[in-house]
Amino acid sequence: MSVNRWDPKAKKPPAGFSYLAPVLSALENELRDKVRESNAGKRNTESMWPVQQINWQRSRYVYDMYYTYNKISKKVYDYCIKNKLVDAALIAKWKKPGYERLCSTYVINPSNYKFGTTSICRVPLKDRGPEQMSAMDPTTGCRGCASGDGQPRNIFGNKYGQNLAAVQVAREKRMEELERKRQREEEEEEVEQHERHEQNAGGGEGDSETDDDSDDEDYGPTPAAGVWAGGSKLQEESERLAEGLNDEEHDTHEQPSKKLKAS
Template identity: 40%
Template sequence: MPKIKSSRTKRAPEGFDDIEPTLREFQTKMKDAENDPHEGKRKIEALWPIFRLHHQRSRYVYELYYKREAISKELYEYLLKQGYADANLIAKWKKAGYEKVCCLRCIQPKDTNFGTTCVCRVPRDKLEDGKVIECIHCGCRGCSSGSGASAGSAASRKGKPAAKSDDA
C-alpha cells in the first residue's frame, strides 16, 4: 500500500501524473479485494486476489522501467520507496529462471512441506498430463520460467484482465 502523502512528503518526480490513474485503479481494486466478503472461502483463498493485484501492480512498474523504458530512474525509485511496487519481487524477475515468479512465498523452501519450492514452480512438461495445480499461497497455476511453462500470471489464466501497460 502506498504511503500517505502529507505536506512534508517529497513531491513526485516528473512523469508520475501520467501513470497515476493506473496506480489509483490498482489501489481501488486492492481496497475492493480487501473488503470483499469471504463467504465460502478458506482463509488463505481470501488473500489470493490481493496477491494477484500486488503482482500486477509490481509487474506494471517493472515493465514501465525495464521493458518499455517509459519512466525515469528517479520515478522508478520513487515508486519503490512509496510502496507502489515490490522491490524484492522485481529483483527476482531480473534473474534467470525467475522471470515469471508470482510471489516470493512460492520460492521460499521453508513454506513447503518437503523443503522445496512451491508446486506452481514446476514446469508443465514435468507434471502429469491433465493434472491441475494450484499454489496454496497465492492461487497461481504455474509461474515457472522453464520449458513447457505457459506465459502470464495466475490472473491472466483465470480470465481476469492483466494490468494495463499501454497507459504510460
C-alpha cells in the same frame, strides 16, 4: 492516489509519475475493495489470492514500463520503489535467470512448504504429471510462473494476470495509428478540394501544381478496415509486443542486474 500511503510528509512525485498514476490508482482501489469483500464460501487461503495477485500486477506494470518499454524515468521508478508502491523484493527476483515470471517471493521460500521444497507453481508444466497439470499454488492462486516455453501466458488465469504495460503501450500505438490515418484523410481531402477548385475556376487543361500522381507515395496507403478493432485484437497485439520486447529486454534497455533492497 495519495503521494505516500504511510508518510503524509513525503515529497511530491517526480515529473512523469502522472503517466503511471491512473493505473496505480485503479489497482489501489481494486485492492481496497477486495480486502473489504466477504470471504463467505472461500477457503482461508483463497481469500488472499487477490492481494497477492494485485501486488504482482502492480509491480509488473511499473517494472515493464521502466525496463521493457522505457516509458518512465529512473527517478519515477526509484520513487515507486522507495515509497513501496511496488514490491521491491519481488522485482529483484525477476532480474535473476529462472525467476522472470515469479508470482511471489512466498512460493520460493522452503520454510513455507513441506519437505523444504517450493510451490507447485514453480514446476514447469512439461515436468508435471497428468494430475498436476491444473494445480495452483494455494497461497497465490498461480497456475505456473516458471520460466521457459510452454508456460501459461497469464499465470493467474484472470484479469490480475494481464500485462497492463503491454496493453497500455498497444493502446497508445493504436491511437497514434488512428491519428495518423485521420491526418492523411484530412490532407487528401484538402488536395481533392483544391483540385476541384482549380477545375471549376478553369485553371487550364495543362498540368498544375496539384496534378501529381504520387499522392499514394506522399500519404501512404490507407490502412485496412478493422485494424485494431475489438478488445481481443488489442490484447493479442499487446501480448505480441510484450513477448517481442521481453526477448530483447536485457539487450536494449538498462541491464536489470543491480540488486534492489526491499524498502
